[in-house]
Amino acid sequence: MNPDLIPSHWTEDRERLSERLSAPPRLLVACDFDGTLAPLAPRPEDVRLPEETCAVLRQLTTEAxxxxxIISGRALADVEGRVPVAVDCFAGTHGLELAGHGLDGDRAQAATLQPRLAAIATALERxxxxxxGLLVENKRLALAVHYRRVDPADWERIIRAVTEVAAVDGAFRLQPGHLVVEILPDLAWDKGEALKRIxxxxxIPRSAVLYLGDDATDEAAFRxxxxGISVSxxxxxxxxxxxxxxxxxxxRQLLAWLADQRC
Ligand SMILES: [Mg+2]
Incomplete structure (x- = not known):
């Protein structure tokens, strides 16, 4: 694998980007949600897709x-309810849940682990x-421990507890994010696999896919x-x-520019 480089800002390379984005007759735009389409908020339930971004997404799907x-770490039903646009496919819980175009369903193995995940949630609660300020969110196929609103003096203790509790059951792995740590089924499946499947x-050939994401989990989709065309x-x-x-x-400005290139 090549070492990662620091990518250029998209406006520094408009000509090449324009060629790549205008040429394919059908283009797939796949986006993460939190921190990519929607600004982060102190509480995950308060994150909203800005109306201007909705309008640009609608223009892209109807005219361009x-x-x-949308490929999100949120549970599928949660992210679906936050994007009032005609989306072809949704992936929730980092790709473990898929919906749209006949893809509907869970990764079967992840679903069988639900009772064991519930046991981990109980142990964490204890x-x-x-x-x-601590929020332990049971996303059905994964647990998300949000500590954004917790006193930083408690962060180390939280990470230690999550690490120890998750290690008791070898079927799970930890996934750190922006002031959240998640416990996920340890399967060979991630946002990259979900993107290829969609x-x-x-x-749509992978060379005609634009993917945008802000988190460590999005690197799998870039790879x-x-x-294709990937934007961190x-x-x-x-x-x-x-x-x-x-x-x-x-x-939003990049997507509006993309709409201009294709309309
Ligand atoms: Mg994100």
Whole structure:
């Protein structure tokens, strides 16, 4: 695997980007949700897709020959309810749940682990219950321990407890994110696999896929489309993505520019 490089900002390379995005008759735009399309908020339930971004996504799907997929760490039902746009495919819980174009369903093995995940949730509640601001979210196929609103003095204790409790059952792995740590089934499946599955199902070559994401879990999706068009969101840092955008506002500008290129 090549070492990750620091990608250029998308506006520095508009000509090449324009060629790549305008040429395919059918283009798949696949996006992460939190921190990519929608600005982060202190509580996950408060994250909203800005109305201007909704309008741009609608323009892309209705006028620009673009297929749209949302690939999120949120549970499927949660993310579906936050995107009031005609989305071709949704993937929830980092790709473990898929919906749209006949893909509907869970990764079977993940679903069988639900009772064991519930036992881990109970053990965590016992260890960490009572810490102000801590949120243990049971997403059905994964647990997300959000500590964004917790006193930083407690963070180390939380990470230690999550690590120890999850290690008791070898069927799970930890996935760190933005002030959240998740416990996921340890399967050879991630956002990259979900992206390849969605592109295949829609019959769109991976070279005609634009993927945008802001988190460590999105790197798998960037790697899944080495000949596609990948954009890392957030501060400048090494990434498998080819380009970067600063924040969800910058993403909206990129998508609006894309709509101009294709309309
Ligand atoms: Mg994200």
């Amino acid at each position: 020959g673009v297929h749209l997929a 260890r960490l219950g009572g810490i102000p 592109a295949g199902c829609l019959g 899944a489309i080495p000949n 969101i957030g501060p400048s840092r090494p990434s498998a993505a080819h380009w970067m955008a600063r924040d969800p506002d910058d993403v």
